[in-house]
Amino acid sequence: xxxxxxxxxxxxxxxxxxxxxxxxxxxxxxxxxxxxxxxxxxxxxxxxxxxxxxxxxxxxxxxxxxxxxxxxxxxxxxxxxxxxxxxxxxxxxxxxxxxxxxxxxxxxxxxxxxxxxxxxxxxxxxxxxxxxxxxxxxxxxxxxxxxxxxxxxxxxxxxxxxxxxxxxxxxxxxxxxxxxxxxxxxxxxxxxxxxxxxxxxxxxxxxxxxxxxxxxxxxxxxxxxxxxxxxxxxxxxxxxxxxxxxxxxxxxxxxxxxxxxxxxxxxxxxxxxxxxxxxxxxxxxxxxxxxxxxxxxxxxxxxxxxxxxxxxxxxxxxxxxxxxxxxxxxxxxxxxxxxxxxxxxxxxxxxxxxxxxxxxxxxxxxxxxxxxxxxxxxxxxxxxxxxxxxxxxxxxxxxxxxxxxxxxxxxxxxxxxxxxxxxxxxxxxxxxxxxxxxxxxxxxxxxxxxxxxxxxxxxxxxxxxxxxxxxxxxxxxxxxxxxxxxxxxxxxxxxxxxxxxxxxxxxxxxxxxxxxxxxxxxxxxxxxxxxxxxxxxxxxxxxxxxxxxxxxxxxxxxxxxxxxxxxxxxxxxxxxxxxxxxxxxxxxxxxxxxxxxxxxxxxxxxxxxxxx
Amino acid sequence: xxxxxxxxxxxxxxxxxxxxxxxxxxxxxxxxxxxxxxxxxxxxxxxxxxxxxxxxxxxxxxxxxxxxxxxxxxxxxxxxxxxxxxxxxxxxxxxxxxxxxxxxxxxxxxxxxxxxxxxxxxxxxxx
Numbered sequence: 001x002x003x004x005x006x007x008x009x010x011x012x013x014x015x016x017x018x019x020x021x022x023x024x025x026x027x028x029x030x031x032x033x034x035x036x037x038x039x040x041x042x043x044x045x046x047x048x049x050x051x052x053x054x055x056x057x058x059x060x061x062x063x064x065x066x067x068x069x070x071x072x073x074x075x076x077x078x079x080x081x082x083x084x085x086x087x088x089x090x091x092x093x094x095x096x097x098x099x100x101x102x103x104x105x106x107x108x109x110x111x112x113x114x115x116x117x118x119x120x121x122x123x124x125x126x127x128x129x130x131x132x133x134x135x136x137x138x139x140x141x142x143x144x145x146x147x148x149x150x151x152x153x154x155x156x157x158x159x160x161x162x163x164x165x166x167x168x169x170x171x172x173x174x175x176x177x178x179x180x181x182x183x184x185x186x187x188x189x190x191x192x193x194x195x196x197x198x199x200x201x202x203x204x205x206x207x208x209x210x211x212x213x214x215x216x217x218x219x220x221x222x223x224x225x226x227x228x229x230x231x232x233x234x235x236x237x238x239x240x241x242x243x244x245x246x247x248x249x250x251x252x253x254x255x256x257x258x259x260x261x262x263x264x265x266x267x268x269x270x271x272x273x274x275x276x277x278x279x280x281x282x283x284x285x286x287x288x289x290x291x292x293x294x295x296x297x298x299x300x301x302x303x304x305x306x307x308x309x310x311x312x313x314x315x316x317x318x319x320x321x322x323x324x325x326x327x328x329x330x331x332x333x334x335x336x337x338x339x340x341x342x343x344x345x346x347x348x349x350x351x352x353x354x355x356x357x358x359x360x361x362x363x364x365x366x367x368x369x370x371x372x373x374x375x376x377x378x379x380x381x382x383x384x385x386x387x388x389x390x391x392x393x394x395x396x397x398x399x400x401x402x403x404x405x406x407x408x409x410x411x412x413x414x415x416x417x418x419x420x421x422x423x424x425x426x427x428x429x430x431x432x433x434x435x436x437x438x439x440x441x442x443x444x445x446x447x448x449x450x451x452x453x454x455x456x457x458x459x460x461x462x463x464x465x466x467x468x469x470x471x472x473x474x475x476x477x478x479x480x481x482x483x484x485x486x487x488x489x490x491x492x493x494x495x496x497x498x499x500x501x502x503x504x505x506x507x508x509x510x511x512x513x514x515x516x517x518x519x520x521x522x523x524x525x526x527x528x529x530x531x532x533x534x535x536x537x538x539x540x541x542x543x544x545x546x547x548x549x550x551x552x553x554x555x556x557x558x559x560x561x562x563x564x565x566x567x568x569x570x571x572x573x574x575x576x577x578x579x580x581x582x583x584x585x586x587x588x589x590x591x592x593x594x595x596x597x598x599x600x601x602x603x604x605x606x607x608x609x610x611x612x
Numbered sequence: 613x614x615x616x617x618x619x620x621x622x623x624x625x626x627x628x629x630x631x632x633x634x635x636x637x638x639x640x641x642x643x644x645x646x647x648x649x650x651x652x653x654x655x656x657x658x659x660x661x662x663x664x665x666x667x668x669x670x671x672x673x674x675x676x677x678x679x680x681x682x683x684x685x686x687x688x689x690x691x692x693x694x695x696x697x698x699x700x701x702x703x704x705x706x707x708x709x710x711x712x713x714x715x716x717x718x719x720x721x722x723x724x725x726x727x728x729x730x731x732x733x734x735x736x737x738x739x
Contacts, residue, residue, distance in 0.1 A: 105700075105734045111685060112732060124646050124683035124693065125735075135621055136628030144618045203649075210648045211681020242649050258615025266617045363687035 004042040006083065009059040012045035016055035020071070021045075024056050027075040037083055060088075067092040110380040111362050116343060118351045119204075119327045120367045122212040128246050131253045134214040140259060142330035146222040147267040152182055155226040159329065161337035163349040168194055168285075168322035169398065169427045170503070171348075171416040174329075177319055180309035181227040184317035189229040191220050191271075192294075192313065192320040195236035195243065196278045196285040199399025200450060202430030204353040205323035207365050209236065209243035212327065213250035217273065219326030221264065222333055224271045227319050231272050235290050238277040247275055282400075282454035286502045287312075287320045289456065300456045301502035322428070324353055344370035348415035352426070358396075358433035359386045368414070375410040378433060389593075390435035394518070398427025400447045400454075401507030403514025404440065423514040425507070439536035440519040441526050444512045445473040451508035462505030465496040469512060477537040479600060481527035486516060531599035538582040542598045545586075547572035549594035556586035556595065577601055640674040641720050644693040648682030654689035655708075662709040663692075666716040675720055688731060694719055705731040 008028070012021050025043060032038045046059075054068035065088045067078070074092055081089040107113050117123065126133040134140070146155050160175025181189060193216060197205040209216060220232050236244050251273055254260040262270045276294050283289045284299040291313040293299035312318025328350065332340050341349045348370040354377065357363050361383030368377060378384070378395060385392060394404040403424035405412075412418045419426045434443065452466040469492050475481055493509030500506050516523060525531045532540040545556070545565075550572040557565040557573055564580045567573030575586070587595045616624075643663060647656045663677060683691045688705030692712065695701040702725045704715060711729050718726045725733075 104732055107734065109732050115684075120684065124644065124680045124691075126680060127678050128681050129679075132624050132628050135624045138625070140616075140621055144621060148618065207648055207682045207684075240649075242652070263615075265621075266615075361687070362685060364685040365682060366684060 006041045007061045008043045009046045010043055011057045019055040021056040023072050024070045027072040031075050031079045035079055035084055041083055114381050115367050116351055116369055117367050119324050119353050128211055128213055129249050139214055140218055142333040143218045143221045144265045146225050146333055147265055147269045152226050158337050162332045162340040166322055167324035174325055178226045181317045181319045184310050186317050188316045189227055190313045190318040191224040191229040191232040192318055193220055193234040193326055194320050194322050195234055198282040198285050199428055199430045201357045201432040202428050203355045204429045206240050206243050208323050208327050210246055213247045215327040216323055217250055219329035221271055222329050225269055230270050233294055234275050235278055237280055239280055283456040283504050300458050345415050354429045354431050356382050356431050359435040360433040361386050370415050371413040373411050374414055385435050393434045393436050393438050396432040398425035399430045400451045401510055402427045403510045406518045423517055437534050439532050439534040440515040440522050441477055442536050444515040447511040459500050459505055461496045461499040465492055466508050476526050479530050479539045486523050529599050535597040540600045541582055542601045543575055544596050544598050545573050546594045546596050549592050551592055555589045559585045559589045639676050640697050642695045643677045644680050646683045646691045647679045650682055650686040651689045656690040658709055659690050659707050659712050662712050666713055700734045702733050703731045704729050
């Protein structure tokens with residue numbers, strides 16, 4: 001039987017025939033033939049559609065688009081737009097007279113249009129607490145294939161060929177990791193899942209564990225078979241109670257249904273899985289620290305080698321994969337490496353999930369093919385700035401280990417290699433978007449404050465070095481910065497990166513380094529002019545009203561908590577500097593952009609910064 | 613419960629197909645309340661309660677309610693997806709108790725989507 005990709009149900013009821021169906025049909029058939037679409041698109045003449053007043057009418061399946069008042073003249077444009085380019089032809093579309101609004105289709109909304117769901121294939125579609133619904137979406141078919149039909153080597157080869165790279169941040173090839181562990185000889189091996197998502201602004205893994213826990217479990221079963229592990233642990237931070245609950249329900253149902261435990265899916269394979277809740281230390285996301293934490297010890301990294309593939313949990317060969325990595329395993333086994341490589345780039349194949357947050361309109365979770373420009377993610381999918389009056393300043397990628405990317409670099413494709421070139425890292429997928437009102441020194445300080453807090457204390461460069469850097473940044477943001485501070489920060493950064501044991505210390509200075517690289521002028525104006533141009537560092541700014549722009553609307557006067565603003569209606573207002581506490585309320589309220597940020601005012605010397 | 617085999621997986625898939633496609637399951641409408649952490653924080657539980665209340669008041673039996681995880685657009689939570697038999701799914705964003713009661717009457721019972729609250733029609737691309 002011939003397969004058509006679309007059916008055109010052209011009405012051949014009396015009404016429509018009277019208004020010209022026959023001519024339209026001939027024109028349509030000819031046009032489809034001319035465009036080479038005759039074998040793909042079928043024209044079906046139907047009985048009366050009922051909407052005779054608007055005839056000739058036509059319904060397009062599978063799109064379910066309704067066209068009305070077709071004419072021979074419209075046919076070429078219609079075929080070109082809809083059937084060749086895939087864009088329904090607005091002009092002929094049905095519009096309900098009384099309705100002015102129309103609900104857009106998924107593909108008309110940029111937020112959805114650019115996304116391709118693999119990891120998030122079941123997001124918002126299935127009940128995460130219901131095993132049957134997961135199975136209905138081809139769940140556990142890949143596990144069944146891995147356990148009953150193919151060998152360990154074949155699983156590893158497929159994953160290696162797919163080019164899948166660890167989604168936790170470093171991007172190490174998953175297949176290679178599995179291969180190392182599979183070749184280690186031991187009486188016991190462990191398959192582990194890292195659900196200790198800790199980067200500020202990242203929530204991809206939480207969403208996967210909450211929305212589709214079985215996809216993680218299935219990935220682990222397949223991985224366990226590949227490396228020969230009979231035990232597994234999912235390490236989830238305790239701050240994710242809903243993820244823990246849904247994973248536990250999923251594990252329990254798996255045991256009840258023979259998907260975990262002995263003889264899984266009728267095979268001779270045994271795999272036991274449990275959840276271990278982390279107490280919330282950021283460093284426990286590092287693999288060796290995570291394994292120590294499961295052992296009940298203090299979560300501290302240890303030197304590698306030996307790598308976990310040889311000596312991991314309880315000194316046995318272990319593989320630790322990120323949640324998002326594991327969620328992609330089942331479709332790869334099911335559809336093959338080639339399928340996986342169809343999206344993304346040569347070195348970064350597949351899709352990546354990003355958590356979009358910050359000053360962006362569409363805060364949310366998005367999955368896009370690798371290699372998509374950063375600009376598309378921020379402006380098309382993300383919808384641009386939350387406040388349309390503000391300009392984009394930077395996007396922070398990779399959390400406290402990453403860095404800031406500026407406007408000029410927004411056209412880079414998002415791949416592991418290209419992002420590293422900017423000084424940021426792909427990381428786990430957090431994207432914090434910042435607008436013009438963000439102070440980059442404060443941003444660097446925020447992330448360093450986080451890493452200083454979370455440093456486990458094992459290595460002095462990380463423990464003491466980050467603290468020294470944090471103190472310097474605090475000084476700079478409070479007006480005690482000195483000439484040479486920037487260079488000292490860069491020196492310290494290099495030393496900490498070179499001499500720390502684990503990823504936490506090796507990457508902690510990145511936010512400082514990238515902000516100095518791209519926003520050095522901001523550091524300088526903080527230090528030399530005592531001027532935080534974004535007006536965030538309250539000790540380094542003053543607020544003034546531009547009398548030419550002020551309309552005297554009184555909005556700032558009403559919101560000022562200090563009653564520092566005076567002025568008559570429709571006359572320019574003024575801010576009494578001795579009363580102002582730099583709370584920014586007036587700046588955020590003014591609709592006319594008339595509030596300007598100047599340097600700090602010292603000891604009654606207006607508009608002039610005191611030099612140190 | 614019995615231990616699953618490969619044939620069971622296929623059977624379950626076929627059986628579940630009925631609820632997914634609505635038609636064969638004997639249902640006319642399926643309502644999915646997105647209850648990830650973001651949805652719950654934005655008030656998805658109240659939406660669910662209001663919906664259950666409306667259903668019991670209207671005494672309808674051909675509507676199923678189910679929960680799911682985050683739909684991705686956390687900024688517009690609470691979100692609800694409504695699928696009516698033979699119609700593409702419609703997603704609503706920024707749903708409130710009042711809105712869901714109106715949506716229930718207009719869309720679930722009446723069959724016509726409430727355009728002023730609706731976000732989008734259709735499903736995303738999955739590969």
